[in-house]
Amino acid sequence: MKPSIRILLLAALCLLVSSAISQNNKSKAGETEIKALYDRWAKAFEARDLDGIMTLYAPGDEVVAYDISPPLQYRGKEAYRKHYSDFLSLFDGPLHVEFRDMRVVSSGDVGFLYALERVSGKMKNGQSMDMWLRATSGVQKINGKWLIVHDHISVPTDFDTGKSLLTLQP
Amino acid sequence: MKPSIRILLLAALCLLVSSAISQNNKSKAGETEIKALYDRWAKAFEARDLDGIMTLYAPGDEVVAYDISPPLQYRGKEAYRKHYSDFLSLFDGPLHVEFRDMRVVSSGDVGFLYALERVSGKMKNGQSMDMWLRATSGVQKINGKWLIVHDHISVPTDFDTGKSLLTLQP
Numbered sequence: 001m002k003p004s005i006r007i008l009l010l011a012a013l014c015l016l017v018s019s020a021i022s023q024n025n026k027s028k029a030g031e032t033e034i035k036a037l038y039d040r041w042a043k044a045f046e047a048r049d050l051d052g053i054m055t056l057y058a059p060g061d062e063v064v065a066y067d068i069s070p071p072l073q074y075r076g077k078e079a080y081r082k083h084y085s086d087f088l089s090l091f092d093g094p095l096h097v098e099f100r101d102m103r104v105v106s107s108g109d110v111g112f113l114y115a116l117e118r119v120s121g122k123m124k125n126g127q128s129m130d131m132w133l134r135a136t137s138g139v140q141k142i143n144g145k146w147l148i149v150h151d152h153i154s155v156p157t158d159f160d161t162g163k164s165l166l167t168l169q170p
Numbered sequence: 171m172k173p174s175i176r177i178l179l180l181a182a183l184c185l186l187v188s189s190a191i192s193q194n195n196k197s198k199a200g201e202t203e204i205k206a207l208y209d210r211w212a213k214a215f216e217a218r219d220l221d222g223i224m225t226l227y228a229p230g231d232e233v234v235a236y237d238i239s240p241p242l243q244y245r246g247k248e249a250y251r252k253h254y255s256d257f258l259s260l261f262d263g264p265l266h267v268e269f270r271d272m273r274v275v276s277s278g279d280v281g282f283l284y285a286l287e288r289v290s291g292k293m294k295n296g297q298s299m300d301m302w303l304r305a306t307s308g309v310q311k312i313n314g315k316w317l318i319v320h321d322h323i324s325v326p327t328d329f330d331t332g333k334s335l336l337t338l339q340p
Contacts, residue, residue: 027278064273064284066304070326072286072338073271073304101243103234105308105319108197108277112308114234114320116242134236134243136306136322138275138282149275150284152306154324156240157334164327164334168242 030106030146034113034139037146042097048088054081058140058147065151068133091129095121100170109141116170117153131155131166200276200316204283204309207316212267218258224251228310228317235321238303265291270340279311286340287323301325301336
């Protein structure tokens with residue numbers, strides 16, 4: 001083998017190995033960044049900061065959300081923003097959010113996460129809300145920034161009574 | 171510049187470009203493969219083939235599912251299998267599944283998908299089930315095979331009545 005070919009092969013091997021290591025590091029970095037995205041979401045949500053929340057979502061029609069209240073789906077960021085606004089205006093003062101059993105999985109510029117999520121707060125009608133939800137999100141790195149493109153929030157259904165199970169605890 | 175260095179740089183450039191193209195092709199191939207995973211899931215589910223369904227899920231404790239019926243979460247494949255078995259045994263004959271507005275997103279060895287999902291069938295108690303659900307899943311390529319690691323299935327809640335909205339249509 002010619003020395004130049006040997007060097008070429010060695011360089012190619014180095015590139016492949018460093019590419020594999022970099023992929024793995026990127027996955028871990030991605031998971032840390034996605035976790036930070038959710039810390040920012042929780043902070044903005046607790047402060048009932050609608051603009052702060054919405055900067056964490058992808059623009060335009062990318063966002064599709066299945067929320068705990070109807071309809072079946074919210075399509076597009078504007079529809080979801082309106083829904084967030086209606087929800088946040090029910091409350092008096094800050095909300096509180098607690099995550100349990102959160103798992104974040106990512107590779108390249110795509111990730112998803114899921115967690116049990118406790119939401120509590122004092123409502124303007126005098127009632128208190130304190131509920132454990134199931135939360136799943138799909139995220140994408142768009143122009144170098146992780147953004148939420150999909151949310152799915154729910155509680156289970158009791159098929160004997162047709163009721164939503166709003167008081168379950170993990 | 172020495173010719174050997176020039177060749178080396180050219181080779182490195184080719185490798186980087188082909189790596190970028192290959193990443194993009196992999197994403198698209200991933201999305202096609204994940205779609206095929208869900209075609210297999212639908213076929214097995216319609217045939218009430220419990221083993222066929224469960225081969226599409228990751229092994230052991232990887233699987234965490236938030237289903238339409240309680241508890242809040244099923245942790246591990248065995249718990250989820252038992253739940254699938256209980257559900258499938260409610261039915262007489264095949265089930266029918268229809269997806270609408272499905273979106274599949276993937277990068278590397280991670281993906282997620284969401285869709286509205288209509289499930290219908292004749293139950294052993296004589297009743298018929300025909301329901302639109304919201305379905306979100308997280309998938310991972312494990313040992314070269316795409317497998318489901320997370321499911322989230324629900325309908326929305328009517329907070330005025332506390333009822334689950336089981337008859338919504340898209």
